[in-house]
Amino acid sequence: MTTLPTTETLLLAPRDGVLHVTFNRPERRNALNVRMVEELIAVFAAISGDATLRAVVLRGAGGSFCAGADVKDMTDARAADPAQVPADPKAAAARSNRRFGDLMTAVNHATAPVIAVVEGAVMGGGFGLVCSSDVALALRDARFGLPETGLGLIPAQIAPFVVQRVGLTHARRLMVTGARFDGAEAARLGLVHELCDDVAALEAALARVLDQIRRCAPRANAATKRLLLHSLGRELPAVLDEAAQVFAEASVSDEAREGTLAFVQKRLPEWAK
Numbered sequence: 388m389t390t391l392p393t394t395e396t397l398l399l400a401p402r403d404g405v406l407h408v409t410f411n412r413p414e415r416r417n418a419l420n421v422r423m424v425e426e427l428i429a430v431f432a433a434i435s436g437d438a439t440l441r442a443v444v445l446r447g448a449g450g451s452f453c454a455g456a457d458v459k460d461m462t463d464a465r466a467a468d469p470a471q472v473p474a475d476p477k478a479a480a481a482r483s484n485r486r487f488g489d490l491m492t493a494v495n496h497a498t499a500p501v502i503a504v505v506e507g508a509v510m511g512g513g514f515g516l517v518c519s520s521d522v523a524l525a526l527r528d529a530r531f532g533l534p535e536t537g538l539g540l541i542p543a544q545i546a547p548f549v550v551q552r553v554g555l556t557h558a559r560r561l562m563v564t565g566a567r568f569d570g571a572e573a574a575r576l577g578l579v580h581e582l583c584d585d586v587a588a589l590e591a592a593l594a595r596v597l598d599q600i601r602r603c604a605p606r607a608n609a610a611t612k613r614l615l616l617h618s619l620g621r622e623l624p625a626v627l628d629e630a631a632q633v634f635a636e637a638s639v640s641d642e643a644r645e646g647t648l649a650f651v652q653k654r655l656p657e658w659a660k
Contacts, residue, residue, distance in 0.1 A: 413449025418457035455511025488544035515545030
């Protein structure tokens with residue numbers, strides 16, 4: 388696996404071809420500050436294109452996934468040192484907000500499948516990270532919400548990812564009401580894929596999903612993810628033309644030769660062992 392950056396707000400644990408990334412600010416319910424955003428961007432940049440990586444698991448320490456942006460951290464810093472107030476607050480806010488968009492894009496376009504393991508608070512930016520994952524597993528009593536408008540702010544960078552995940556009609560309702568809801572509603576909306584009653588069941592579900600991913604060829608998974616993302620907002624003939632080329636490349640690959648031979652021989656392919 389690729390050499391990983393040193394981090395202060397994240398716990399990084401590579402195991403058996405899977406990178407477990409744990410948000411580690413439990414005293415703030417793993418709210419995202421500037422350092423955490425930059426460290427996450429650095430981690431996803433480091434693993435980009437790593438064919439040995441089978442999956443990335445995102446989760447939070449201390450019983451919460453992520454409570455969104457750390458608004459209190461920003462407020463406290465400005466109060467403690469007025470010099471931290473930028474000369475052009477509007478431009479600085481735009482740069483900072485856009486940087487979170489870079490993180491969302493990096494997670495969304497990760498080569499390896501990204502699994503969100505969700506419990507506790509899943510708010511704002513944390514909600515967005517779930518929307519950019521490939522698979523989301525959640526405790527039934529997890530609490531979801533988009534509280535930005537209640538703070539006089541806007542769920543700006545996560546908006547397109549939320550729309551892609553749950554659809555425009557649900558995204559509109561959730562954003563203009565700031566409604567809080569539980570795991571059952573998150574599953575109904577399609578935000579998460581599986582509900583678990585306790586942590587043991589959540590761990591079992593994660594193990595099962597990782598086993599399923601290991602059964603899939605890593606380069607085929609990466610190509611499938613790229614094709615799905617490229618299909619958004621494009622004319623159908625162009626999507627199908629690209630899909631045909633991607634299929635053709637896969638059909639003559641070493642993975643395809645090994646996968647079809649393993650099927651005929653009634654054995655697991657090498658990547659699944």
